[in-house]
Amino acid sequence: MQAIRELYKIGRGPSSSHTLAPERACRLFVQEFGEHPYYEVELYGSLSLTGKGHNTDLIIQETLPGKVEIKWKLEWKEDFPNGFYLKAFNEKKELEHIWTVFSLGGGSIQVLEKDFDFNDEVYVENNFNEIKVVLEKKQWDLLDYVLSYEPDILSYLEEVILAEMNSVSNGLKREGILPGNLKLARCAKDLFELAKGDERLQIMSYAYAANEENASMRTVVTAPTLGACGIIAALSYYLVVDKGYTVSEVAKALAVGGVFGNVIKQNATISGAMGGCQAEVGSAVSMACAMLAWIRKENLEVIESAAEIGMEHHLGLTCDPVQGYVMIPCIERNSQGILRVLDSVHLASTLRKIKKGRINFDTIVETMKETGRVMDIQLRETSKGGLAKFYKDSQC
Structure with a gap:
């Protein structure tokens, strides 16, 4: 990988x-x-x-x-x-x-x-099962695993976290119309102001903010793509600003999320043109699930389960950007994605107290790859199908 x-x-x-x-x-x-x-x-x-x-x-x-x-x-x-x-x-x-x-x-x-x-290939292991063998043999945490291959990565990931947080904070301040023919109004600021006391709406506003910055050709972070940039940006902002974690702690969690993103990238795809939006938003949700579970000090079984659940319930998600803009349905999809992160981690941590999981992470990645392969080309970032086909300006 x-x-x-x-x-x-x-x-x-x-x-x-x-x-x-x-x-x-x-x-x-x-x-x-x-x-x-x-x-x-x-x-x-x-x-x-x-x-x-x-x-x-x-x-x-x-x-x-x-x-x-x-x-x-x-x-x-x-x-x-x-x-x-x-x-x-x-x-x-x-x-x-x-x-x-x-x-x-x-x-x-x-x-x-x-x-x-x-x-270049940096990691010897090619899937999550192989990674788990290494972790068990060496008695390592997932962060130890990353640092064994990329010992200097954390300082870079701290820069990434700061860039993500800036995309959210800037997006929460801006008003006006997003560029392009859709004339879509920014709403992150209004969402945030309406979210007083509603944590879920508040974290959705963070995703909106980052994605509206993205739609405006401003600086954001591929996590793992720009079409899905709002999910991990929202989580990072939430963890630092609302929950009091340090940038350094969240950067470590980002490294752990990267392990799952790398497995997806290696064995399936993170490209909307190849796999539909399941490859973008689905991958981002899966990575963010691993981040959140790790920073909450969940064990490896829960971390893997959360990442698997996050991907499983995005299988088949199409990439159908209206008029080719990364706006409809992309921005709203990111806001729903961050809620899937919270729910998936909560579900995984609870379920693993009751029973073992049946589906491992490698299986869900293989399933996502096959789903993308058989998905009609019109539903893979061509703007020829889905909402891109049926949207009418009068509906706006």
């Missing part, structure tokens, strides 16, 4: 696969080949189908230093469904360099023509 550091990235919204990944690829392309006067970018898959709503073209044009032509394509000969060709031309408009870039989800990329160390 790759480094947990690769799972959490601080960057601009609204989409880790549609803005963060292309921006990252373009920056690396310029670093590799220098500046050129002309560029051409051919977008395929969901990058083409929903790129306008996600501002993919805008972020590419802002990142590349020359004149940029964007081409929206549908027929893609590569094996991975979500990607683009990035080309650089000289003054005579002769092609000099080309990269084939795959947007893997969560802002992660793979380039066919070049290997990057951030794609």
